[in-house]
Amino acid sequence: MPRNSRTMVVYLLHYREPIGDLSRPRMFAQHYVGSYWSESRLTSHRNGTSGVPIVAEFHRRGIPFVVARITPGGKTLEARIKTRGHFREYCPECVAVPRNGRLWGDLVRPDGVR
Numbered sequence: 847m848p849r850n851s852r853t854m855v856v857y858l859l860h861y862r863e864p865i866g867d868l869s870r871p872r873m874f875a876q877h878y879v880g881s882y883w884s885e886s887r888l889t890s891h892r893n894g895t896s897g898v899p900i901v902a903e904f905h906r907r908g909i910p911f912v913v914a915r916i917t918p919g920g921k922t923l924e925a926r927i928k929t930r931g932h933f934r935e936y937c938p939e940c941v942a943v944p945r946n947g948r949l950w951g952d953l954v955r956p957d958g959v960r
């Protein structure tokens with residue numbers, strides 16, 4: 847977690863279990879990418895009140911998440927990362943050696959976020 851709460855970061859949430867049709871690779875989800883300017887945004891994801899439908903669905907099913915990685919950036923970078931997709935390849939919870947690339951940069955794991 848950035849010490850300056852006003853720092854904009856893009857974060858990758860990794861859920862402990864996927865939801866959707868597991869037999870169809872493009873029809874299930876295990877990640878969510880967002881950006882925030884306060885820790886209250888993550889809190890609202892945790893308690894299911896952030897207004898993001900897929901996050902609410904994970905919460906409804908009782909599936910917890912970890913913040914898998916963060917990178918400096920705001921809504922523009924968030925949109926570019928979402929367009930690129932393939933979150934699993936960049937997720938250190940999913941793969942031993944996650945990709946970095948120019949969007950995510952070097953792997954940064956938030957301190958103390960579990």
Ligand SMILES: [Zn+2]
Binds near residue numbers: 860876877914939940
């Ligand atoms: Zn993952």
